[in-house]
Amino acid sequence: MTKVMNILLVGVGGQGTVLASKVLGQVALSLGQEVKVAEIHGMSQRGGSVVTQVRYGEKVYAPTIPLGKADVILAFEKMEALRWLPYLKKGGRVIVNDQELDPMPVIVGSVSYPEKVIEQLAVHGQVTVVPALQLAEEAGNAKATNVVLLGVLAQSLGIEPEIWRQVLADSVPPKTLAVNKKAFELGLNYKAEDVSSVS
Template identity: 50%
Template sequence: MSEVKNILLCGVGGQGIILASKILATGLIKAGYDVKMSEVHGMAQRGGSVTTQVRYGEKVYSPIIGKGQADVLVSFETMETPRWLDFVKPDGKVVINAYEIPSATILSGAADYPQGVIEDISSKINTTVFKAAELAEALGNIKTMNVIIVGALVKAMGLEEIVDWNEVIAETVKGKFVDVNVKAFNVGIAQVK
């Protein structure tokens, strides 16, 4: 338990990244880890690029990491991945939710949505790609995309056995959304081999 592990989650304001981090952190605490987590609030949330960091181990000091330090980068949106890639250890993992949200720069026609992002990253580092949006729609609730991603992340980090995650989800999401989010979490687990 002594080595501190670092998870970096990135995406776009409004994608539910903070809730995803909260589920993850709650599970880690229940499993007995010291946890630190960092978020960014304020203007950055208005459709901007958003990250949270979750660090866990026996004793965690810094709430944030620097470049080359993340064990896993979980990207909720395709083109956010390269923006944060240099935070990952060269032998770390990248989990990408293949989902495109064009930024204002692209919408205004000043740039095109970048092509070949996933190919570029897959050629450089251990990468898992899946489409949480399609899986969430199949579950009948597009908003469960974030919890599907948490499931995939938990599997990628080998954390699926540390606690009863269904219980963690029941504690962290609102009552009527528990069932669908538990399903979503398990769909996410199944995405990572």
């Protein structure tokens, strides 16, 4: 079978993963290949663990990415990257926002937030840590964290930045466009050392 590109977007409901997957889906469409996107709406959007999935290639069947087959995990929150790590293929890339959002079991004190998340991720994949929240604030709005992360993702997918910019302009509300444009460029130009890679 020809190669299918699999990108998993994970985060916390309300962080903008659905918009990010819509943008990514439209960008992938520009390659002239088959594209499938799987989203989850409803209850999990209220601060729960959320995952959206984007797949593109000559022929794509399932809208969901099978375990161990994701080329990239784009994580909007650190612990969520760890939760969904079994979906990453060996040596795949994890782009992770360096932000911790405590889930309710941690807030009520029944469990602790996991430690050494980045190190655990690096055992299985190539990890790029992004201070996406700070970059979004630099762009003018913390809510643009999702677009910063899309910018970082754009570095590695080999799709013309101009296509991303066009899709972004068509996808976000006009009055947020300036901030989102800036957020995208900050992500696109962000230089991070890979934390480590699989030996």
